[in-house]
Amino acid sequence: MKKYIFNILGIGISFVLLWWVFRDQNLAELWTSLVLAHKGYLILGIILILPSFIVRSYRWQFLFPSTAKPYWRNLFSAMMIGYLANNLLPVRAGEFIRAYILGKKEGISKSLVFATIIVERLTDLLVTLFLLALVVWIFPFPQWLIRGGISVGAIGLIALICLAGLAVFGKKLIEWGKSIFSFFPTFLITHFENIALGFITGVASLRQKNNLFKYIAYTIVIWLIETILIWSIAQSFNLPLQLHGALFVMLVIGIGSIVPSSPGNVGTFEFFAATALTFLNITGVSALGFVIVLHALIFLGALLIGFFCLMESSIKASSIVQYVDNTDS
Numbered sequence: 251m252k253k254y255i256f257n258i259l260g261i262g263i264s265f266v267l268l269w270w271v272f273r274d275q276n277l278a279e280l281w282t283s284l285v286l287a288h289k290g291y292l293i294l295g296i297i298l299i300l301p302s303f304i305v306r307s308y309r310w311q312f313l314f315p316s317t318a319k320p321y322w323r324n325l326f327s328a329m330m331i332g333y334l335a336n337n338l339l340p341v342r343a344g345e346f347i348r349a350y351i352l353g354k355k356e357g358i359s360k361s362l363v364f365a366t367i368i369v370e371r372l373t374d375l376l377v378t379l380f381l382l383a384l385v386v387w388i389f390p391f392p393q394w395l396i397r398g399g400i401s402v403g404a405i406g407l408i409a410l411i412c413l414a415g416l417a418v419f420g421k422k423l424i425e426w427g428k429s430i431f432s433f434f435p436t437f438l439i440t441h442f443e444n445i446a447l448g449f450i451t452g453v454a455s456l457r458q459k460n461n462l463f464k465y466i467a468y469t470i471v472i473w474l475i476e477t478i479l480i481w482s483i484a485q486s487f488n489l490p491l492q493l494h495g496a497l498f499v500m501l502v503i504g505i506g507s508i509v510p511s512s513p514g515n516v517g518t519f520e521f522f523a524a525t526a527l528t529f530l531n532i533t534g535v536s537a538l539g540f541v542i543v544l545h546a547l548i549f550l551g552a553l554l555i556g557f558f559c560l561m562e563s564s565i566k567a568s569s570i571v572q573y574v575d576n577t578d579s
Contacts, residue, residue, distance in 0.1 A: 257340045260510040264517030271520045275538055283487060283539035291486035292543070298479040299551035302472060303330060309468035312461045313366035315454060320356045327559040328352035328363075334556025337514040337549055345371075351565055368445060369453050374504070376410050377469060382501040389494050391529070421450070476500055480544060487540040495530050502526035519545045 307326040314320060332348030345367050353360035383400055415423055424446050428439055456462045477497045484491035491499070506522030507515055523541040527533065 260340060261512045263510055264512040267511075267517040267521035271517075271524050271538065271541075275535060279535040280539055280542075283536045284543065287539065287543065288486040288488070291482045292547075294482040295479050295486070295544075295547060296551075298475055298482070299547060300555070302475045302479065303333075303552075303555065305468055305472050305475065309465060309472065310366065310370060312465045312468070313369055313453075313455055314358075314362075318356070318358045318362065320352055320358070324352060324355045327563055328355065330552065330556040330559045331563065332556075333552040334560060337553055337556075340513055351563070354565060355563075365450075369456075373465075373469070375508075377473070378501050378504040379405060379409070380407070381473070381497065382505070385494055385498050385501065389498075473497070473500075483544045483547070484540055486543070487536045489527075489532055489536060489540055491527075491530065491532060495532075498530065499523055499526040502529075514549050515545075 304326065307322060307329050310325055310329060311319060311322060328348045328351040331351055332344035334344070335347045336342055336344035346364070348367060349360045349364040352358070352363045383404075387400060424443055427446075428443065431439065456465060477493060477500060480500050481491060481493055481496035484496060502522050502525065503519060506518045509518045509522075511518040520538075520541050523544065524538065527537045527541070
């Protein structure tokens with residue numbers, strides 16, 4: 251029942267946000283802006299999609315211990331099939347599918363794989379919060395947005411300190427936290443305890459300095475590639491979006507992905523991207539055309555590459571669906 255309620259809530263939020271984004275737009279002018287988009291910059295954006303996914307899969311490898319480090323090809327395939335599932339299935343089922351496929355291909359624990367996914371998601375969120383605070387503080391934004399960005403950065407810093415403490419002190423910190431927050435409902439404590447235990451498992455390999463530095467380096471490359479991707483699509487619509495503005499748009503979209511939505515972040519992506527552009531005083535049909543094309547390229551890129559990986563994989567789609575059903579139950 252909770253699953254269905256969450257699905258309905260996500261679809262409802264997506265519908266409302268899509269309506270809000272398109273409510274005052276002239277569709278004829280929007281179509282014209284799409285037709286007149288500069289093809290050269292669009293091609294550059296398309297070219298950058300695959301390298302972004304490749305670097306992400308290489309970075310994922312550093313979260314595994316040396317005794318269970320998967321082959322890159324299997325990592326990439328599992329990740330892209332997971333992205334495919336996230337675009338087609340509700341409640342981010344692709345994360346469970348990534349763990350299932352890689353665990354089956356490599357013969358390693360699915361719980362270990364899922365633990366690395368937890369770390370990947372948490373570190374991306376922390377980097378997003380930190381960079382958002384940094385961008386709005388350094389570049390000319392309204393004072394209220396700067397104050398909000400600094401507050402978000404402070405929250406991210408506190409979260410980073412807590413996660414660092416969790417990585418160092420492990421289960422002792424969990425037991426200490428459970429004693430402090432014992433007044434919370436039991437199911438909530440158990441939920442966060444499972445997340446914390448998964449984080450401890452997934453972050454173990456990052457205690458090695460070499461792995462940690464490489465993980466950070468790959469993260470920087472990922473953000474650089476994706477910032478240039480967004481900038482190139484913006485140039486195709488002649489938007490006055492500089493690189494720091496493109497980074498800001500990407501960060502806001504990243505935060506928006508946390509909000510429940512329909513599969514593929516339809517609605518939330520458009521709303522948060524358009525909102526970010528509004529903060530930068532970029533509005534109108536060209537701005538909306540940019541948002542639509544950006545989402546379409548990312549969505550279709552993950553869809554096509556993920557479908558190819560699924561067809562190339564020896565794992566049947568029916569077994570994946572059965573695994574998801576069992577996980578939900």
